[in-house]
Amino acid sequence: MKKIKTLLILVVVAFVMAVDGCRRTSEMLPGKGGGDTMPPSEGQQSSVDTTMPPVVSPESSVDTTMPPVAPPTRGDMVLIPAGEFQMGSIDADADDDEKPVHTVYVDAFYMDVHEVTYAEYKAFIDENSQWQKGNIQAKFHGGQYLNDWNGNTYPIGKANYPVVYVSWYAAMEYAAWANKRLPTEAEWEYAARGRLKGKKYPWGNTISPQNANYYPHVGEATEVGRYAPNDYGLYDMAGNVWEWCLDEWRFDFYADSPDRNPLSGAPTIKWIQDNFQSVKSARVLRGGSWNSQADGVRVASREFYTPMLTSSIFGFRCVRAVTP
Numbered sequence: 289m290k291k292i293k294t295l296l297i298l299v300v301v302a303f304v305m306a307v308d309g310c311r312r313t314s315e316m317l318p319g320k321g322g323g324d325t326m327p328p329s330e331g332q333q334s335s336v337d338t339t340m341p342p343v344v345s346p347e348s349s350v351d352t353t354m355p356p357v358a359p360p361t362r363g364d365m366v367l368i369p370a371g372e373f374q375m376g377s378i379d380a381d382a383d384d385d386e387k388p389v390h391t392v393y394v395d396a397f398y399m400d401v402h403e404v405t406y407a408e409y410k411a412f413i414d415e416n417s418q419w420q421k422g423n424i425q426a427k428f429h430g431g432q433y434l435n436d437w438n439g440n441t442y443p444i445g446k447a448n449y450p451v452v453y454v455s456w457y458a459a460m461e462y463a464a465w466a467n468k469r470l471p472t473e474a475e476w477e478y479a480a481r482g483r484l485k486g487k488k489y490p491w492g493n494t495i496s497p498q499n500a501n502y503y504p505h506v507g508e509a510t511e512v513g514r515y516a517p518n519d520y521g522l523y524d525m526a527g528n529v530w531e532w533c534l535d536e537w538r539f540d541f542y543a544d545s546p547d548r549n550p551l552s553g554a555p556t557i558k559w560i561q562d563n564f565q566s567v568k569s570a571r572v573l574r575g576g577s578w579n580s581q582a583d584g585v586r587v588a589s590r591e592f593y594t595p596m597l598t599s600s601i602f603g604f605r606c607v608r609a610v611t612p
């Protein structure tokens with residue numbers, strides 16, 4: 289069912305992109321999202337904080353034994369130690385593409401504690417004019433890139449909200465600029481599980497509006513870090529905005545994926561980093577959004593879209609290798 293549904297969605301997306309430049313994409317996003325709610329329109333501000341977010345060196349943020357006691361500073365990362373986990377799910381809400389559950393080992397990596405924010409993204413486009421709203425190449429977005437920005441100015445009051453309307457290409461370019469990269473799908477799920485074994489969510493098996501931003505409780509994205517982090521200190525791994533991953537989406541990837549550092553669609557991470565501008569195949573998204581029902585924000589839930597797609601529910605966060 290999931291495969292049929294998603295293939296149909298891709299066909300429809302491709303058709304619309306051909307007909308009207310993909311202007312309607314956010315109105316037909318995943319059925320898991322629980323509705324076609326469009327985000328409220330935002331006012332624009334004339335001046336914003338363009339200060340670069342502080343970059344915390346990996347060496348200074350390796351203590352992951354305790355979760356942060358205060359909201360993280362923008363730019364913070366935490367160490368996700370190497371280890372094995374059971375990837376996928378067979379719980380009652382699991383889709384077929386989450387099976388079989390299989391053992392995966394991932395190397396250690398650093399991960400952004402929160403989704404990339406508007407303020408962080410602005411620092412990127414201020415230094416990289418070719419990725420500004422008026423300059424980005426058409427092939428790198430689906431027609432709504434930075435749709436809620438006024439030129440290079442993000443919506444008023446949204447500095448610490450997750451940036452949205454960013455394509456996979458834009459997320460890849462941002463990550464390279466930040467000396468980071470997007471997570472693999474396996475890294476993302478391993479980190480989201482937060483040392484828990486076999487649980488549905490980053491904190492356990494039940495969910496309430498106090499745990500995360502998911503449908504229909506808030507109706508729009510919230511400031512990053514508003515909800516409690518998981519045991520690694522990662523915020524909003526369930527809900528708020530979907531997060532682009534490196535991998536090419538394959539329905540049956542789990543049936544034959546490598547058991548160490550799996551990656552779909554490329555021989556190496558470096559290959560994707562070096563060739564991402566020529567990538568055409570669908571990319572994985574994880575974590576669900578403010579527009580996803582509870583089953584869509586489970587740690588094992590998988591979604592995918594063309595890398596051009598921009599939407600009010602799609603954002604990202606980055607990771608960095610421990611040893612470059």
Ligand SMILES: [Ca+2]
Pocket residue numbers: 403524525526527528529530531575576
């Ligand atoms: Ca998220």
